[in-house]
Amino acid sequence: MSTLFLRTLRDDPADAEVPSHKLLLRAGYVRRVAPGVYSWLPLGLRVLRRVENVVREEMNRIGAQEISLPALLPREPYETTGRWTEYGDALFRLKDRRGADMLLGPTHEELFAQLVKGEYSSYKDLPVTLYQIQTKYRDEERPRAGILRGREFVMKDSYSFDLDEAGTKASYNAHREAYQAIFARLGVRYVIVAATSGAMGGSASEEFLAESEVGEDTYVRSPESGYAANVEAVVTPSPPAIPIEGQPEATVYExxxxxxxxxxxxxxxxxxxxxxxxxxxxxxxxxxxIVPGKEPEIVGVGVPGDREVDMKRLEASFEPSAVELLDEADFAANPFLVKGYIGPRGLIAHGVRYLVDPRVVDGTSWITGADEQGKHVVGLVAGRDFVADGTVEAAAIRDGDPSPDGTGTLVSARGIEIGHIFSLGQKYTDAFEVDVLGENGKPVRLIQGSYGVGVSRLVAVIAEQTHDEKGLCWPESVAPFDVHVVIANAKDPAIVAGAHELAADLDAWGREVLLDDRKASPGVKFKDAELLGTPYIVVVGRGFVDGLVEVRVRATGAVSEIPVADVRSALGAR
Amino acid sequence: MSTLFLRTLRDDPADAEVPSHKLLLRAGYVRRVAPGVYSWLPLGLRVLRRVENVVREEMNRIGAQEISLPALLPREPYETTGRWTEYGDALFRLKDRRGADMLLGPTHEELFAQLVKGEYSSYKDLPVTLYQIQTKYRDEERPRAGILRGREFVMKDSYSFDLDEAGTKASYNAHREAYQAIFARLGVRYVIVAATSGAMGGSASEEFLAESEVGEDTYVRSPESGYAANVEAVVTPSPPAIPIEGQPEATVYExxxxxxxxxxxxxxxxxxxxxxxxxxxxxxxxxxxIVPGKEPEIVGVGVPGDREVDMKRLEASFEPSAVELLDEADFAANPFLVKGYIGPRGLIAHGVRYLVDPRVVDGTSWITGADEQGKHVVGLVAGRDFVADGTVEAAAIRDGDPSPDGTGTLVSARGIEIGHIFSLGQKYTDAFEVDVLGENGKPVRLIQGSYGVGVSRLVAVIAEQTHDEKGLCWPESVAPFDVHVVIANAKDPAIVAGAHELAADLDAWGREVLLDDRKASPGVKFKDAELLGTPYIVVVGRGFVDGLVEVRVRATGAVSEIPVADVRSALGAR
Structure with a gap:
């Protein structure tokens, strides 16, 4: 530690709010360079590499093959699939010296589809799964919490290519199991939830959410049934329609x-x-x-008055388009919209697309706006007095709502997305006509899957889930060092020599050892050791004259004084 | 190989000229995505990672500490040092969603200087050397030869920070020796030559050039003295001045x-x-x-008429400014420049900066232009009839020129830059005021060094230096696999089983084995094995019934038939 490029900070940095962010800065793991752009210092880089290796081993175990594509990419493939514009401001775009449009890859579905098309030509070549662990770029609107949501970040992305649905399902499940193995080895507490496919396209997808109060994703579960979904993916069950006959007429009131x-x-x-x-x-x-390059479309969204509109759910319903509330200027430009008194009939009469909550089934009767200042209509019956253009998932989900699978009620919690698996279907293989010759001599269009793990984000997630008030507290699988040896008194030559000997012995045993050989006080050293979060702290101090050292288990706080000769067994098998 | 993501090409790709580029494409190591932007397929990535590891080990050995800075960087630090503009078109610039200027890092002197300033404050913290192995970006005017000169490439860059000149020298020498160790382990033939500092700034620098006819750098050596320099860095010796007195007068002739x-x-x-x-x-x-953002300055360069102007040497003299020959429009705009008849007196009279070859010393007498159509002047004596504004290294170096160190004559050859070491002095630490508190309580400005190795380029360089007409031919230190086991007859169950058993045995012994279990013909398999370039090829074929296999040494072509039990010893220690 006397030469390690590391300076710990005593106080919380002003610009950090989330515990993991504060601690990774204080413990000298990362440093900020620009919003959402961070440097990895020696300890941070060691944790990042260990997380990478766990991911790599589990990907190799399912037969995925590692390659590495560039981050600097030409526009054309993304133009072909429409994502050049669909990605909106989240895509870093640039021009090269000849004026060619390029981008920094946010995810590589297009490139992998093109690559497989270029190399493979026969059904005999399939299936294949390729992956990379690579730096990715997304110009997030709100980068936050350090490496938790960065604009430059490390991701493992893999892509499967299969001949048929059964193959795709097998590739999907192999990834699902690999991810479970990865997160188990990393000691992350997580849930698997149904998810929306978003800008990725495709049919089915599930997210792996790390349980965390600082997470940006909200998910719901039905403890009775095991149902779990990102709130964005919750499909509201429609109640049965109600007979219209005999219901009172709609009446407008002042x-x-x-x-x-x-x-x-x-x-x-x-x-x-x-x-x-x-x-x-x-x-x-x-x-x-809002679709980039087009005139924004005004849409009316009808939800029962006891529900808020959840903008994230609404946005997910319109992905990849963006959605914004109308502002004053929009209202001014559309005087038929009488704020506070807008009703279905006025919208429909003016040709505005009108989407309703799935609970607004035929025969339901509503009190709603009558499209005139100070007037509402009572007894407006869906399917009789107005017909919506469709349904939309926009209403907020509440704890206690019935579970969409019909069993139990929902409870919500917050999480951080650490993995996402997608069945893409043929969206990308259609775009690039990725065909191989089938067994029967006819071309077969491949089916693609896409699977991501947020590698650098996981460093923050693990810090978030494992830290305590004293500092970081790494699981053994990813700790930057296995053992932190503290020389309690740097002025006592016997202690110094003993600590070096112990460190050398543990090193020879195959453990990564961080030796605190600084001239600082024992108090400073203990505080730093706890802040840095190595799983085992071995203190060589006063007891050493009797051949004893102190072993502290960082996670539990357990302290024991044991003979030096017993240190190996106290650290246990890895 | 039956499942490996690898397809070899029978023919040379049309767009590849350099042998290493052709072979890396044909053997499926890399694939082009855009000009100067390549994907690494499984075999290529394996070689790249092994080169990286050799570099990492030797950097760690000299006490350098690995960190990782972002590639996406803010404009400000590069603005501070002037490189935001100095880099010209070679810098990839972009704007983020809020309109902030950003760049893709071509090299990180600024960031490392800022980082050390942020962490360190005392002379006790120094010296320190930090490095990263990272993807870098330069928008090369002429990307060429695949990964030999790419626009996205992997580089090891390290930076030393020292308190004094002695420390800087020690850091420089440590890198020099580390680089020698790296290139020796990689089996690269190279020379160390004096170099110019270019856009980097600073005082001294040396380049490591891999010997190669396809190299873009020309270097010269004096075999008698050991002098070696990039032609851009050759300093022309000035002859002694000649007495002016008594020399005939200058006379203008039609x-x-x-x-x-x-x-x-x-x-x-x-x-x-x-x-x-x-x-x-x-x-x-x-x-x-040409200095970006300024009016171009017209400069006259006078060289003896038997020498060409070497534009690369001239450009190096003006770095970081760019230099171009005047075009027709420039001549038209400056009618005092009489093409074919330009002379020193006209240039000087019109206030044009005039620089001459170091051989143009006082007292030398010249036949040169008289600044009028059809007229030249004879006997124009330097120091009497004109005084230049200075000297410039512009004239081409020729084989047989006297060595600048006074011993022997120069011979030239071509090379590929694989490493570059710089003493930067205080250019960057001045820009960011990187001071620490000295032993005497006064601030000490740090001295920085900068050292680079072209990691991805080395893959091409090694391929270039080791290939033969059959294909790639990797040294054991970086080969994608240690052994290539060929099943000569995939229909013979005994051969198939024996090959699998042998592969498993070698794998258990710690060797990386590529097993060709495809259904292809032995001829196809042998050709592919030679193309892929694994150091040892073990063929399990007809002889196996007698317990014999064939071991081929890729580099020498030596073939021997030996008992299976002897394979380990035939491969030898690694």
Missing amino acids: TGSTPTIATLVDWANATLDRPVTAADTLKNVMVKV | TGSTPTIATLVDWANATLDRPVTAADTLKNVMVKV
Whole structure:
């Protein structure tokens, strides 16, 4: 440690909020260079490489072959699939000296499809799974929490190519199991949840979410059934339709100043001869759907008034397009939108696409806007008085909602995406016509899968899940060193010599040893040792005159004084 | 091999000229994605990783510490040192979603200087050497020969920080020796030559050039003295000055149409009463020196008429500015420049900076242009009739030129730059005020060194130096596999089983084995084995019924039939 390029910080850095970020900075693992762009210092790089190796070993175990594609890529393949524009501002674009458009790869579906097309030509060549562990680039709108969500980051991405659905399923499951093995070896607590496919396209996908309160993803589970999904992927069950016949006619009322659901419910309870709750009202939220290079489309979203619109769910429904709420200028430009009094009939009459929550089935009767200042309509029946253009998943999911699989109710928690597996189908192989000659002599279009692990993010996730108030606390599988040997008194030659001897012995035994040979006080050294988070701390101090050293287990805090000769067995098998 | 992601090509690819490039493509090691941008397929990646590891081990051996900085960098540090503009078109620049200027790192002097400033504060912290093995980006004007000169490439760059000159020298020498160890282990034939510092700045530098006819660098050596230098770094010895007194006066002659040196020499020999050669004439070449963001400066370069101007030497003299010959438009805009008849007096009279070859010392007398159509001046004496603004290294170096160190004459050869070591002095530590508190309590400005190895380029260099007409031929230190086992007859179950058993045995012995278990003919397999270039090829074929296998040494072509039990000893210690 006297020569290691490492300086720990006593205080939390001002710009770090999440515990793992604070600690990785304080312990000198990473340093910020630009927003979402970090340097890996010696200890950080060691952890990153160990995480990489766990991922590599498990990928090799399922027969995936490692290659390495460039990060600097030409525009054309991404143009072919539409992702050059679909990615929007998240794509780093640049021009080379000849003016050619290039990009920094955010993910490589296109390139792998082209590569397989170039090398393989027969059904006999398949299946194949290729992977890389590589630096990727995404110009995140909100890079945050250091390496947890960076703009330059390390990812393992793999791609499977199969001849048929059975093969694709086998490749998907092999990855699912490999990921379970990876996260188990890394000691990460996680859940597997149903997910949306987003900008990736394709049919089915699941996410691996590390359990964490600082996570940006919310997922729900039904403990009774085992159902689990990212809230973005929850499909709201539709209730059965209700007979329309015999329902009272829709009636428009002067409701005075009732621009919010609460004021409307108050009016209804004061006026109508039945109890009304927010769930009886239909709230119409106006958004614009943005496709780069096109005029934004105004869309109306109708949800029961007791539900908020969850913008992340709404965005997921429109992926890869972006979605924004209308602003004042939009309302001004569309005077038929009477804010606070917007109703389905006005939207439909003006040709605005109108999508509703799946609970708005035929025969449901609503209190909603009448498209005039101070007026609402009561008894507006879906399927009779208006017909929506379709349904949309926009309403917020709440704890206690019925589980979509019909068993139990949902509870929610937060998580960090650490892995994602996709069945892409033929989206990319269609785009590049990736065919091989089939057994029957006819061309077979390949089916692609895509699978990602956030390698650098995992360093932060493990730090987040394992740290305590004293500092980092690495599992043995990824710790930067196996043992941290502290020379408690650097002025005592016997202690110094003994510590060096012990370190050399552990090194010869195959352990990575960090030796604190600095002239600092024991207090400073202990604090640093706890901050750095090596699993075992061996203190060579006063007891050494009697042949004793202190072994501290970082994770449990257990301390024992044992003979030097017993250190190996105290550290145990790895 | 039946499942390996590898397809060899029978024919040379059309767009490859250099042997290593052809072979790395044919043998399926790399694939092109864009000009100067390549993918590494399984075999190529294996070689790349092994080269990386040799470099890493030797860097660790000299106490350098591995870290990893981002490739995506903010503009500011490069703005501070001027390299944001100095790099010209070779720098990949881009903007992020908020409009901030960013770049893809071509080399990281700035970032390392800032990093050390951020972490270290005392003389006790020094010296320190940090390195990274990282993907770098340069938008080369002429990417060529595949991975030999790419726009995305892997480099090892290290940076030393020292308190004083003695420390800097020690760090420089440690790198020099580490590089010798690296290239020796890789089996590369190379020379160490004096070099220019170029865009890097700083005082001294040496290049490691791999000997190769396809190299872009020319270097010269004096076999008698051991002197060696990149031609760009050759300093022309100045002859002693000649007495001016008594030399005939300069006389302007009508020389008719004599716009070239040859026509001028013919005229002189026909007119003057002494023999004249091209070496008696002074050729004035007009160039413009380009600094981004500024008006180009016109400069006159005077060299003896028997020498060409070597644009690479001239460019090196003006680094980091770019240099171009004047074009027709430039001549039209400057009518005082009479093409073919330009002379020193006209240039100086018009305030044009005029630089001459170091051989143009005071008292030398020249036949040169008289700045009028059809006129030259004879007997124009340097130091009497004109005084140049300085000297410049522009004239081409020729075999047989005297060595600058005074011993012997120069011979030239071509090479590929594989390493470069620089004493940077305080260029970067001044820019960022990288000071630590000295032993005497006063701040000490650090001295930086910069050292690079072209890691991915080395893969091509080794291929270039070791290949033969049959294919690649890797040294054992970097071969993708140690042994290539060929099943000569995939239909004979005994042979198949025996080959698998042998492969498993070698694998258990710690060797990386490539087993050719394909259904192809023995001829195809032998050809592929030779093309792929594994050091040992073991053929399990007809002799196996008698317990014999054939061992072929790829490099020598030696073939021996030996008992299976002797294979381990035939492969030898590694």
